[in-house]
Amino acid sequence: MFEAANQLRAERGPDAVADLSLGNPCNEPPAEFFDALAVEARERTGLRHAYMTNAGYLDVREKVAGSLAERTGIAYGADDIIMTPGAAGALNLMMRALLDPGDEIVINSPSFVEYPFYIENFGGQACVIPDKPDFIPDVDRIADACTANTRAVILNSPNNPTGRIYPERFWMDLGRALAARSAALSRPIYLIFDDPYRHVYYTDAPPPDPARYYDQVVYVTSFSKDLGLAGDRIGYLAMHPGIAFRDELKAGIIFSMRALGQVSANATLQRCAAALVDVPRDSVREFYRKRRDRVAEVIAELGLEAPPMEGAFYAFPKCPEPDDLAFCRRMLDQGLVVVPGTAFGVSGHFRMSYAVAEDVLERGLDLLRQAL
Numbered sequence: 001m002f003e004a005a006n007q008l009r010a011e012r013g014p015d016a017v018a019d020l021s022l023g024n025p026c027n028e029p030p031a032e033f034f035d036a037l038a039v040e041a042r043e044r045t046g047l048r049h050a051y052m053t054n055a056g057y058l059d060v061r062e063k064v065a066g067s068l069a070e071r072t073g074i075a076y077g078a079d080d081i082i083m084t085p086g087a088a089g090a091l092n093l094m095m096r097a098l099l100d101p102g103d104e105i106v107i108n109s110p111s112f113v114e115y116p117f118y119i120e121n122f123g124g125q126a127c128v129i130p131d132k133p134d135f136i137p138d139v140d141r142i143a144d145a146c147t148a149n150t151r152a153v154i155l156n157s158p159n160n161p162t163g164r165i166y167p168e169r170f171w172m173d174l175g176r177a178l179a180a181r182s183a184a185l186s187r188p189i190y191l192i193f194d195d196p197y198r199h200v201y202y203t204d205a206p207p208p209d210p211a212r213y214y215d216q217v218v219y220v221t222s223f224s225k226d227l228g229l230a231g232d233r234i235g236y237l238a239m240h241p242g243i244a245f246r247d248e249l250k251a252g253i254i255f256s257m258r259a260l261g262q263v264s265a266n267a268t269l270q271r272c273a274a275a276l277v278d279v280p281r282d283s284v285r286e287f288y289r290k291r292r293d294r295v296a297e298v299i300a301e302l303g304l305e306a307p308p309m310e311g312a313f314y315a316f317p318k319c320p321e322p323d324d325l326a327f328c329r330r331m332l333d334q335g336l337v338v339v340p341g342t343a344f345g346v347s348g349h350f351r352m353s354y355a356v357a358e359d360v361l362e363r364g365l366d367l368l369r370q371a372l
């Protein structure tokens, strides 16, 4: 879709196209990031650009663990944290550390398009469980899908592509169900909680944290989405202090950093991340909330059915015709670039990203209105 949009722009001129296809943050990083970078640029000694422990700098991991512990009430320590090149880097590390060929990872649908590829990179198979009609995952079906071959479940909330936030009740039920399955199988089913949109929510309270209800959680996140640092590739994973086979898992992840050529997260960016862990995100939420409200308004005006837009920066409306691929092709002809739900495993819907400049968003909404 992205390439098609570029071609269309070249043919018709940039003003005839609105690309709402990508989840590429359009907020600038906060002042604290540029201040931290300035410090990094000034320092000329201390071997700040040499190799370090693969898991990352101890002081950075202490900072991250402290912040997580304060937010969740769970006693994370520096040893539970591994700094990674974004959430995608962390997910690939987890897959390599966990999977033997033929092993399975349970994912829901719709979900992030890249999960199956990450799983297949290491010979694993994705076992895909459709969400309930309200786009909340189905606890019973997820638990039933966990067999002796299952190593983990990956879930993401605030969710890409639906914009839904899975409620506390869901995490409690899932935690209980996975604990029961793990006991029955005599091995842990890890829950990999992919959380890069944690701070991008529009609900009154922040999104719930599943690690409060299940101790086999590996938390994966990044500074990509909320702080506009997607291109800088910095994030981390946090193992719940109660996780089973902790030392083996950690050794596997760290070895995988080397085997995959990641080696470690970028040294400069790690130090910047330490300065950013606790920066307030209110202005980021306001930035995207404005766009979300506008999209919600137009969706309602056009009478499109869509799940509640609770977080992240996507709308996932139902297409006005059953074939989402045909619909998105038709929209593309009009100059509006959106992604068919089929890409995320659910037909009949399309995803619209509102992580774009306001004039592009208005143009996109106009094109949608005209096309419908």
Ligand SMILES: Cc1ncc(COP(=O)(O)O)c(C=O)c1O
Pocket (backbone or CB within 6 Å): 023, 085, 086, 087, 088, 089, 112, 156, 160, 194, 196, 221, 222, 223, 224, 230, 235
């Ligand atoms: C659900 C989800 N997980 C992971 C990622 C990867 O993010 P990162 O830039 O942190 O690697 C994305 C990016 O779009 C995403 O939407």
